Amino acid sequence: MSGLLLVGCGKMGGALLAGWLARGSAPQPIFVVEPSANAAAMIGSQPGVTLCRAADELPPGFTPDVLLLAVKPQMMDGAVPPYRRFAAAGALVLSIAAGRTIAYYARHFGGDAAIIRAMPNTPAAIGRGITVLCANPRVSAAQRALGESLLAAVGEIAWIDQESLIDPVTAMSGGGPAYVCLLVECMAKAGEAAGLPADLAMRLARATVAGTGELLHRSPEPAATLRQNVTSPGGTTAEALKVLMAPDAVPDLMVKAIAAATRRGRELAG
Numbered sequence: 001m002s003g004l005l006l007v008g009c010g011k012m013g014g015a016l017l018a019g020w021l022a023r024g025s026a027p028q029p030i031f032v033v034e035p036s037a038n039a040a041a042m043i044g045s046q047p048g049v050t051l052c053r054a055a056d057e058l059p060p061g062f063t064p065d066v067l068l069l070a071v072k073p074q075m076m077d078g079a080v081p082p083y084r085r086f087a088a089a090g091a092l093v094l095s096i097a098a099g100r101t102i103a104y105y106a107r108h109f110g111g112d113a114a115i116i117r118a119m120p121n122t123p124a125a126i127g128r129g130i131t132v133l134c135a136n137p138r139v140s141a142a143q144r145a146l147g148e149s150l151l152a153a154v155g156e157i158a159w160i161d162q163e164s165l166i167d168p169v170t171a172m173s174g175g176g177p178a179y180v181c182l183l184v185e186c187m188a189k190a191g192e193a194a195g196l197p198a199d200l201a202m203r204l205a206r207a208t209v210a211g212t213g214e215l216l217h218r219s220p221e222p223a224a225t226l227r228q229n230v231t232s233p234g235g236t237t238a239e240a241l242k243v244l245m246a247p248d249a250v251p252d253l254m255v256k257a258i259a260a261a262t263r264r265g266r267e268l269a270g
Contacts, residue, residue, distance in 0.1 A: 003027050004150075005064040005086065007055075007079060009034035012096055013070030014042055015125040019153030021046060022127075026150060027065045031058055055082035066146060069095040073268070076100055080108045087113040092143040094150065096120055098170055099268035102136050102163055114138040116147045119169050120154065122177045128217075129155030132169045134162075167269070171261030179257070184209050 004020075004027045006013055013034070020026035030049045032039060043051050052058055067086045071079045076097055087093050087109035094116045095105060105115045116139055120131040131151040135144055148157050160166070184205045191201030212226075219226060231237045244250045 002063060002065045003029040003031065004066045004068065005058070005062070005083070005091075006030065006032045006068050006070060007034075007083065008070035008072075009036075009039040009042070009051075010070065010072075011122070012120060012124060013068075014039070015129075015154055016068070016070065016096075016120075016150070017043070017049070019124070019127060020150065021049070023153050025153045027146075031062060031064070033058070063089050064091050066150065067091045067093050068150065069093070069097060071097065073097045073099045076104075080105075084109055090114075092116065092139065092147060094118060094147050096131075098174065099265060101269050102134070104269075106136070112138060114140065114143050116144070117163065117166060118147070118151055119166055119174050120151060121173045124154035127154055130158065130173055131155065132158045132160055132166065132173070134160050134166060167265035168258065168262045170265045171258045175261050179254075180209060180213075 006017060009017060009032050013032075017030070017032065020030070028048045031052060032043060032049060033052045033055055035053050040051055043049055064086055067083055069076070069079065069083075092114045093105055093109055096118050098119065100117070102115050102117050105117075106113060109115070114136070116133055116135045118131050118133045121129050123129040124131070131154070133147060133151065135147070139147070148159075151157055160169070184202075187205035187208070188198070188202040191204060192198050196204070215226065216223060221229075227241075231241060
């Protein structure tokens with residue numbers, strides 16, 4: 001028996017499963033190992049999907065084509081052991097856990113294991129994420145295509161050959177949704193400080209950022225051009241940008257923020 005084994009069905013694992021079911025893009029059958037009751041409510045009676053509370057509930061003859069690990073990094077040491085036999089049998093090991101390197105998985109699954117490390121982000125929940133993947137030399141062309149297909153179900157895909165780039169990827173796109181949400185919070189607070197009612201300020205901030213995100217998604221123009229299109233010389237936007245783009249303001253702060261997150265990612269990877 002072949003198919004797909006998803007270990008962990010939290011927010012990101014659940015987003016992936018929803019994407020596969022919507023697109024029909026995963027090997028069948030799909031077995032999900034997740035102890036929480038939330039997974040049972042989400043999966044329900046989806047055809048081709050079986051929920052197990054633990055690894056020992058998997059059928060004896062099940063040998064997946066893909067073992068996808070979607071558990072929290074701090075839980076990985078305890079989660080991996082029951083699944084070593086699948087990697088030994090040739091399953092592709094695909095991890096979306098931050099801070100766990102390909103070398104880490106090779107130590108647990110063996111030097112011959114085919115391993116892909118991937119970093120998605122939370123807009124995957126609405127099919128608008130972006131995932132960066134890195135494969136070890138054991139991954140075949142067919143397995144690479146399979147891994148790409150699974151992650152493409154929730155958004156865009158990019159590959160890197162140098163695993164060390166996963167840390168700035170995590171800092172930028174992995175953490176990026178938090179930075180954008182902070183921008184919304186700051187805009188709303190600034191609107192309140194300028195005299196707007198709190199609910200209107202937040203509504204304006206959310207709609208403006210969401211709408212601009214969609215404009216960026218649809219437009220072929222560079223972000224700098226779209227910014228300039230809004231900025232009339234000597235106007236109100238230009239005046240605001242003088243503050244935001246001053247030395248030690250937003251551009252420099254963003255560089256420092258991404259650098260700090262990248263350093264922390266390397267520390268966690270150990």
